[in-house]
Amino acid sequence: MIMQQALKHGLRVGRAVVAMALIREAQFRAQAWTTIIVGLVEVVAEVAPVLVIFSHSSRVNGWDAGLVIAIAGVAEVMTSLLATFIAPNQSKMTDYIRGGQLDLILIRPVASQPFAALRWVQPAEAWGVLTGTALTIIGLSASEVPVRPELIIAAVPGFLLGLVAVALVWTNLGYLAFWLTSVAALGELFSALLTAGKYPLAFFPRAVRVIMLSLLPLGLATTIPVQLLTGGVRPRLLLYGVGLVVLLAIITRVHWLAGMRRYSSASS
Secondary structure, X not given: OHHHHHHHHHHHHHHHXXXXXXXXXXXXXXXXXXXXXXXXXXXXXXXXXXXXXXOOOOEEOOEEHHHHHHHHHHHHHHHHHHHHHOHHHHOOHHHHHHOOOHHHHHOOOOOHHHHHHHOOOOHHHHHHHHHHHXXXXXXXXXXXXXXXXXXHHHHHHHHHHHHHHHHHHHHHHHHHHHOOOOOHHHHHHHHHHHHHHHOOHHHXXXXXXXXXXXXXXXXXXXHHHHHHHHOOOOOOHHHHHHHHHXXXXXXXXXXXXXXXXXXXHHHO
């Protein structure tokens, strides 16, 4: 009963957050259109390097151009969702902590940690979900990959697990503001590193692949879903994704509680 009430309360808060975001976005329609246009340009920019890479060879490390384009599409979906829900909040974490705005969050009748992590939403950035999905479909079609329903059922959870894992890593970087003067540079660095997810894990050295499946799980959010769609890996790999997300969730909670203790002692 308590869990059900908490879930209903969380959904009401989520609807209110999204409603306010849409109202803010409607006030700046020119900015929204600019974001959409920039998103389309970015799609072209993502395809161009792939065409250059495969201009002299039909396959690179076992991957053809179509599948690499599909990974670029999945990466675009991931980046867009992160830009919609995670990036605007992590960019404000330093202001929350250094400016005392976190106090206003703590006194609200909501769970403070998820509210601080998801309070701000940028709806216009979600346009990339459509363009990324289209790019993924085009890439799979170009490779003539027969996508079966059971593979889609495995690939979608794989992508969501990878997305949540990357979001949790980014969130933990934001929590470093409890100890550092500013984490803006870390946020910009992380945004830049997201571009690595546009390419297959096979394109990177072994050490980098390990990092992209653990510390910075971009490969789990981009390469693995495409491999699940093509039958390149077994669905049992999802168990690893579940374990990683659970571990990162625990670390994120412990990190937040440690930061709150430091924040409280600094404020008292």
